[in-house]
Amino acid sequence: MLTKADLLAQNRAIYLPAISANYANFARNGAFKRKVGGLIPADLDFLDPSNRYFAYPFALYSAGQVIRTPNKLPKACMVAQRDRNETIVLGDSGGFQVSRGTIEFEKDTTARRMLKWMEGVADWSMVMDFPTGGIGPGFMKPHVERLIAEGHDLSAMCKANGQSLDFNACLLQTQINNDQFVAERTAGATGLLNVLQGRNEAESKAWYEAVKHYPFEGIAFAGAHQNHFSLLLRRLYDLHIDGQLQKCAWVHVLGVSTLDIGCLLTKVQRCVREHWGYPDFQISFDSASPFINAANNGMIIGQTLDAYGWTIRTAGIATVGSNDLPLSVSDFCTSKLHRKTDRLGREMIAARTATGNRIGMADLCVGKAKIAGQRDRSGLDVDGSYLLMYHNVQAFVTAHAKAHEVFFGPEQWRIPLDTLSIAGAIDVMFRGEPITSAMGGVVYAPVRDPISHIKRCQIWLDRLAIQRTRPTSRIGYNIGQAA
Incomplete structure (x- = not known):
């Protein structure tokens, strides 16, 4: 089983599945309407360290x-009733x-409600920022x-x-919310992460300059920071130089979970620990992909x-x-993955999960009906959707573990x-430029100005944020070793 202590000891950035509220409630309070391979709803509670699967x-x-109503409190679900140790x-x-108006904004009432809800359910919590993605x-x-009508001078800002x-x-409303969180938080109830936004x-x-003074315990990177590594590295360096990074017990990157x-x-985390001397520096990242895929009848197959x-x-x-x-779910994943990719000659790994070994495709796909001129249709009911979500979470976690094995292993040709x-640009920023010594070995010359280095490498650091329209040239930055 994957325990908190074991995973933290691996010195890895940690993937956080963003749990669906309906799923969290079902795993604690629900009931299957039919037999599904001997499973019960509690088997879907992957936060339970004694989970048998x-x-x-x-x-x-x-x-x-x-939170859709003013007095909503944390529901007795798998999150609220977990073992917090x-x-x-x-x-x-x-x-x-x-x-965006999905939840009505009621000035300080909304921020207070969110704060108190998170204090009751979370170990770490993000302050209530207004994302620049809404611009x-x-x-x-x-x-x-509204802010101008309230007397705030946005033009002066x-x-x-x-x-x-x-x-x-966006910035001003976030600052107002930050001030309220500072004033109204309950000491020790949850660690607060200062959210950094920005599209460029x-x-x-x-x-960063406007919010760096807040006395929070961590940082959450949002907006373009999630895939523009030039932005992420610049702000981490600012935090380091300003003496803020030593106060950050947790750093989160919002809304990204690509392998x-x-x-x-993880590369950044290990470099910060080794070269800047913050042994407890921890990064996490998240997505709701396992749940969203399942809600749209999507199975992670590998x-x-x-x-x-x-x-x-x-x-x-x-x-x-x-x-x-x-077929079992795991055998279906193997079969389907090979059908999708066998003509491409790709290096592929099928998803095989504990529940996928136990339940069959017939356990997921019910309501089978023959429609004239079409294939057999096998729709998911509510039970099947929750089972699929559980499979997808395990498949997603396993996929990230395997990606780390390759990335930090000897098969660099697969990256x-x-x-x-x-990875090479990150390595040079922290370790230095590799040069050949007089004795023929490799030594590292420290980078005197990390910001200049980031500027010089920006076209590469931000490659994952660019839509690729043609094969990548092999002319470019001296990449070094990913490990």
């Missing part, structure tokens, strides 16, 4: 998906939903008007930092890990042929060039 002690849980849950404040779609326009009205509305370097820097970025975040790209493979199971129904380039 699969236990995983980390997760993200968002107040934004459960054996698990770690990061609370998301729901600022995304609040800024483009126009979600910040009503908030700009624009003149001071050179950013737009919408950006400064200018916004990221302005945001290559997960490994690169992964490809080779120089052409690292991908978690999914297959739609809204329609499943009669010949697949007798895509873009990922290797980023």
